[in-house]
Amino acid sequence: MSDSIDTVLFDLDDTLCRYRRGADEVLELAFERAGVGPVFEPTTYYARYREYLERADGFADFHERCFGDLAVDAGHDRADGIAVAREFREERDQRNVEALPGAAATLEALADEYALGLITNGLSAMQRQKLEATGLDRAFETTVFAGEDTAPKPDPEPFSVALDELGSSPERAVYVGNSLSSDVAGARAAGLDSVWVPRGTKTTNPEPRPSYVLESLAELQSPPWR
Known part of the structure; x- marks a missing residue:
């Protein structure tokens, strides 16, 4: 890559923002407030997240359908799962999201020279809420809600859609994210170079291999491709 780069695309979750409390803690509170006990394990929710994301009709439908099915699978009433879903959404509101250190300043610095886009896996209602809560909602010229607008990452489709909307192309763009399996793999599939900003311990030999590690x-x- 070189100075021919004119577009920088970003992931959202754990790249630009994070939850102050993890889903495990929020689920525990949701079970308590719904008064039904732990009707399913958090790991089962994580394992089936993408399955429901791909077929949900809106933010509320996503959790109610998923939690309802998980409750039934665990031998409980569907109504118990739906009650947990409602409490979960209530608990995981705007106050639970914050921008990661350096996010706003970095976007502001890059905006003078590059077109900025966002590609995030997630329902638009949920992801827009995070953007508004962190004050990052006006930073991007285009936003693609992968899994709703397009196939989810790591499919190349959301990258192609974002680049088309920005009038750019894979060789003139980079993608910034924290996930090797979703962000780096997706960027590679779409023909973009990737910038990996891992949270926590870095892998010594990451696979797929990102173009840059920060x-x-x-x-x-100070972009590494210059």
């Missing part, structure tokens, strides 16, 4: 978002203010 310690923090702030490093992007």
Whole structure:
């Protein structure tokens, strides 16, 4: 890559923002507030998340359908799962989301030189809420809600859609994310170079291999492809 880069695309979750409380803690509170006990294990929710994301009709439908099915599978009433879903959404509101350190400053610095786009797996209602809560909602010229607007990452489709909307192309763009399996693999499938900003311990030999590895978002203010 070189100075021919004119577009920088970003992932959202755990790249630009994070939850103050994890889903495990929010689920525990939701079970308690619904008064039904732990009707399913958090791991089963994580394992089936993408399955329901791909076929849900809106934010509320996503959790109610998923939690209802998980409750039934565990031998409980569907109504118990739906009650948990409602409490879960209520608990995981805007106050539970925050921008990661350096996110706003990095986007502001890059906006002077590059077109900025967002590609995030998730329902639009849920992801827009996060963007508004963190104040990042006006930073992007285009946003693709993969899994709703297109196939979810790592499918190349959301990358192609974002680049078309920005009038760019794979060789003139990079994608920034924290996930090897979703972000780096998706960027590679779409023909883009990738910037991996891992949260937590870095893998010594990451696979798929990202084009660039950074310690923090702030490093992007001096782009590594220059």
